[in-house]
Amino acid sequence: MSSENKEVVRRFNLEVIQNGNEDEFRALMAPDFVNHAAPSGMPNGPQSMWNTFQNVLRPALSDLKVTIHDQIAEGDRVTTRKTISGIHSGTLMSVAPTGKDVVISVIDIVRVQDGRYTEHWGINTLSNVLAALAKA
Template identity: 55%
Template sequence: MKTIVKRFNREVIQDGNRESFEALMAPDFVNWSAPTEAQRDAETMWRTFATVLRPAIGGLQVRIHEQLCDGEKVITRKTILGKHVGSLLGIEATGKDVAIDVIDIVHIRDGRYFEHWGVNTLAAVVAQLRQAGGLAT
């Protein structure tokens, strides 16, 4: 189970590999952390990585600090790292290093991502970048 989550983090989030994403996502995947019911599908998750994070964070790396496995659920504590090189949620590139801390719970079914829950510090990172860019909060 942990290997599947490590692969997702390396190949999908870090490397942006669409084929790996397709291989690792269950057809009925649900992202329970999405803001609305309409955004809970796999494609919306892919778009977040491909059009929000990856273009904004140069040299994007995922550093896994810890993983725990309980049956079909894997809990991962990780950091997404890189340099702010493109627009991130309305904040133009600052050139600053960014570190988004994340805790994910992934339910794996038949070797694929079936459900996801998570918390992260993206809002705090955006607030810091806004200040670094000289923009009012």
């Protein structure tokens, strides 16, 4: 079970985040998915995740790549340490393009049921990256 759940998370990271594959997104997200890492008062369902990748990260970062450094699975949860990287070639959350390399460090926990994402918790360094880009 653990290796299958790790593969679900690996597929999501590569096919959805890195490649922008909407069919894979729909296949891997449970309809009642909850993103516990969403900012307070913001949408936290499946579509909010797609919007983050497709409308925030992908337009701002060319050559977007997800690198998985570690994965640990226990029961129905998979913890992943990864980086999302690319070239800041588009506006990223109101920060104009700088042409600089960007690396966002992420640690997330995903609950997987029946091969689909049902819950997500996570922390990342996006705010630090934005502050550094704004100074550039």
